[in-house]
Amino acid sequence: MSLDITADAVARLVAAQFPQWAHLPVAAVSHGGWDNHTFRLGDELLARLPSVGAYVAQVEKEHRWLPVLARHLPLPIPEPVAMGSPDDGFPYPWSIYRWIDGHQAGGAQISDLTHLAGDLAGFLGALYAIDASDGPIPGKHNFFRGGPLDTYDAQVRESLSALAGEIDATAATATWDAALASTWDDPPVWVHGDVAPSNLLVLDGRLRAVIDFGCTAVGDPACDLVIVWTFFEGESRDVFRRSLPFDDATWARGRGWALWKSLITLVEDRQAPASAAHRFGWRSSSRAIVDAVVAEHRPLELTRRCASVSGWS
Numbered sequence: 001m002s003l004d005i006t007a008d009a010v011a012r013l014v015a016a017q018f019p020q021w022a023h024l025p026v027a028a029v030s031h032g033g034w035d036n037h038t039f040r041l042g043d044e045l046l047a048r049l050p051s052v053g054a055y056v057a058q059v060e061k062e063h064r065w066l067p068v069l070a071r072h073l074p075l076p077i078p079e080p081v082a083m084g085s086p087d088d089g090f091p092y093p094w095s096i097y098r099w100i101d102g103h104q105a106g107g108a109q110i111s112d113l114t115h116l117a118g119d120l121a122g123f124l125g126a127l128y129a130i131d132a133s134d135g136p137i138p139g140k141h142n143f144f145r146g147g148p149l150d151t152y153d154a155q156v157r158e159s160l161s162a163l164a165g166e167i168d169a170t171a172a173t174a175t176w177d178a179a180l181a182s183t184w185d186d187p188p189v190w191v192h193g194d195v196a197p198s199n200l201l202v203l204d205g206r207l208r209a210v211i212d213f214g215c216t217a218v219g220d221p222a223c224d225l226v227i228v229w230t231f232f233e234g235e236s237r238d239v240f241r242r243s244l245p246f247d248d249a250t251w252a253r254g255r256g257w258a259l260w261k262s263l264i265t266l267v268e269d270r271q272a273p274a275s276a277a278h279r280f281g282w283r284s285s286s287r288a289i290v291d292a293v294v295a296e297h298r299p300l301e302l303t304r305r306c307a308s309v310s311g312w313s
Contacts, residue, residue, distance in 0.1 A: 003037075003049075003051060003052070003090075003091075005037045005049055005051075005090070006028075007026045007027055007028055007039055008026075009089055009090065010026050010037075010039045010041075010047050010049070011026040012089055013047075013084060013087070013089050013090055013094070014026065014041065014047065014084075014096075016087065016089070017084050017085060017087070018082060018084070018096065021041060021042070021045065021096075024041050024042030024045065025040075025041075025042060026039050026040070026041055026047070027039060027040045028040075029046065035050065035051060035055045035058075035212075035214055036048045036049060036050055036051055036055060036212075036214070037049045037051055040099065041096065041099075043099070044098065044099050045081060045096055045097065045098065045099055046096070046097050046098075046099050047084075047094065047095070047096055048094065048095045048096075048097060049090060049092065049094040049095075050092045050093075050094065053092065054140075055214060056092045056093060057140070057141035058141060058142070058214035058215075059083065059092070059093045059094065059095055060083070060093065061136060061141060061214075061216070062078065062080060062095065062213055062214065062216075063080045063083050063095065065135065065136070065213070065216065066078055066079065066080055066213060067079070067080065068130075069127065069130060069190065069213075069216075072126060072127075072129070072130045073123060073126050073127060073130075073210075074122060074123055074126055075119070075123050075207065075208070075209055075210055076100055076208070076209040076210075077209060077210055077211065077213065078097045078098070078100070078211050078212070078213065079097055079098040080095055080096075080097055081095075081096045081097055081098060082095070082096040083095055083096075084096065100201060100208065100209045100211065101201075101203055101208070102201025102202055102203045102208040102209055103201065103202055103203070104197060104198050104199075104200065104201065104202070104281055105197040105198075105200035105201070105202045105207075105231070105281055106196075106197035106198055106231075106280065106281015106282065106283075107281065108202040108205075109202075109205060110202055110205055111204075111205030111206065112205065112206075113232065113233075113236040114235045114236040114239050115206065116200075116202070116206065116207050116236070117232050117236040117237070117239045117240040117243075118239050118240070118243055119206070119207040120195070120200065120207060120210075120227070120240065121239070121240050121243030121244050122243065123207075123210055124192070124195070124221070124224055124244065125243070125244060127189075127190050127191075127192065128189040128190060128191075128221055129189075130189075130190050132187070132188050132189050132190050132218040135188070135190055135217065135218035136216075136217050136218065137188070137217060137218060137219065138217045138218075138219045139217070141217075142193050142214065142215040142216060142217045143193075143215060145191060145193030145194065145215045145216075145217060145219075145223045146188070146191040146193060146217040146218065146219025146220050146221070146223055147217075147219055147220070148183065148220075149179055149180055149222075149253055149256045149257065149260070150180055152260045153176075153180065155260070155264060156176055156259065156260050156263060156264075157173075157176075159263040159264055159266070159267050160172055160173055160176075160263065162267050162270075163263065163266060163267065166266075166287070167266075167287070167290055167291070167294075168291075168294060171294045171297070171298060172259060172263070172290060172294050174297065175255060175256070175259055175293060175294050175297040176256055176259055176260075178252050178255075178256075178297060179252050179253050179255055179256025179257075179259070180256065181249075181252070182249035182250075182252060182253060183220070184219065184220030184221070184222065184250070184253070188218040188219045188220070189218060189219070189221055190216065190217075190218055191215075191216065191217060191218070191219055191220070191221050191223055191224050192210065192213060192215065192216055192224050193213070193214075193215025193216050193217060193223060193224070194212060194214070194215040195210075195224045195225075195226065195227045196226075196227065196230065196231075196280045196281060196282075197227070197230070197231050197280065197281025197282065197283075198212075198279075198280050198281040199211050199212040200281075220250075220253065221246070221250070222246075222250050222251075222253035222254045222256070222257060223254075223257045224254075225244075225246075225250070225251065225254030225257065225258075226254065226257050226258040226261060227240075228240055228241065228254065228258070229255070229258045229262075229284075229289050229292050229293050229296075230258065230261075230262075230280065230282040230283065230284065230289055231281070231282065231283050233283065252297075255293045255296065255297060258289060258293050259290065259293050259294075262286045262287075262289040262290045262293070263286075263290060265279075265286040266286035266287055266290060269286060
């Protein structure tokens, strides 16, 4: 169960553990996240508190690795300032970060979506180039982002069964099976793990910062490609693709990650109607994303079959 954290409770935590900031006003941040509660602390800081125990391991990980990553990246990322301890007022470790000005991309006015796509691809390219030899491997701490897709095989097939009357489940299954058919065989790279519009800050219409590295790990970068189908379109989608030198198999796994996320969200929305665009900043509905991912796979699969029949491969 998610903890209900108020600004008054955060003010008490800050005063007890960091008295040097006790005089700063505390205010909840609109759309401050789902995994964490976020509060503005004065003009230059923010407090971030895990909403449930599943996100606790991310606190120490971000404090350990964000300063390392920041030195190599072309855009700002969260800067940890202090780590709070559990106490009677809050049961988990928590963080204070530097405040970064900007608005979430999903609700921001973006002057040039194609330029943003290029900037984001450049940021991710720089992230993938950072030495990953000692980084954390995918696991429960990041919900296996960067790990093998088959971690979510049962969940996807349950969702496909539940949605059989609403989507083309046969085509979606073929798309999913194609995604499972390959693995990342190159050395692991740093991945963000949750490249969603809600984790991109835009200022004056341009990409300002990338935030929320709770799902970061070292592994397969395919999980970072989901934004192709959830946010970009037309020329911006093409620019993002061209700017990242991945093979067809990696893009197929990217479609798998997008299919998993949109399927489970579509099932959740049937039970408790909500807007994915509101939660994650998506430009399209969960159903539309499922359809787009499947539609992209279909001609690729047809080409493969024709090539096999004709003896081209």
